[in-house]
Amino acid sequence: CVIEPPTLDTVTQQAVAENSPPDTVVGRPIVATTAARGVAMIYSIVAEYPPPSNPGMPRFGIGTCSGQLYVVSTNDRLDYEEQRTYAVLVRVEPNGQAASAGEGNITIVLADVNEA
Numbered sequence: 001c002v003i004e005p006p007t008l009d010t011v012t013q014q015a016v017a018e019n020s021p022p023d024t025v026v027g028r029p030i031v032a033t034t035a036a037r038g039v040a041m042i043y044s045i046v047a048e049y050p051p052p053s054n055p056g057m058p059r060f061g062i063g064t065c066s067g068q069l070y071v072v073s074t075n076d077r078l079d080y081e082e083q084r085t086y087a088v089l090v091r092v093e094p095n096g097q098a099a100s101a102g103e104g105n106i107t108i109v110l111a112d113v114n115e116a
Contacts, residue, residue, distance in 0.1 A: 003039060003094045006032040008104035014069055018080040018110045026060065026069035026108055032092040039094045043067045046103065049087040052076050060088055060108065067092075069106070080112040 014027025032041045043062045052058055057075040062068065069088070071078065086108040093101045 003036045003097055003100040004034050005100050005102040006034040006039075006041060006092045006094050007102060008032050008090065008092065008106075012105065013107045013109060015109045015111055016071065016078070018078050018113050019115075020071045020078055022071055022073065024071040026071065028068075030062070030067035030069065030090055030092075030104075030106065032067065032094075032102060034094050034100075036094065040065070040096075041067065042093045042096050044091045044093075045088050046091045047089040049089075050083070059086065062088075062090060069108070078110055080110045083110070085109050 009031040016024060016026040043064055045060060045062050048058055048060060053076050057073040059073055059076050061070050061072040088106050089103055090106055091101050091103050
């Protein structure tokens with residue numbers, strides 16, 4: 001049985017403070033819904049813009065079951081003065097069914113922190 005592709009909630013912008021360390025939560029969890037009941041959503045990040053300098057070290061991650069974005073790496077420092085926004089393409093698979101996946105772009109806005 002193929003499930004209708006999920007849709008992501010209307011919150012397409014999240015925020016996090018610049019220079020945040022790994023595991024810092026970014027905004028609130030992404031929520032995806034489908035018409036089917038009792039469906040477990042599996043979240044992943046497909047792409048990051050701009051791409052990280054080291055493809056093996058993404059800046060952001062997402063909780064597979066929770067949909068919560070978080071900071072992964074400080075390899076590419078999150079510096080408001082250098083880059084104020086990032087984007088991630090989030091993929092959601094209902095019950096892990098790739099054929100029924102939905103995707104959505106999420107903008108991550110850095111909050112400027114007084115570094116004086």
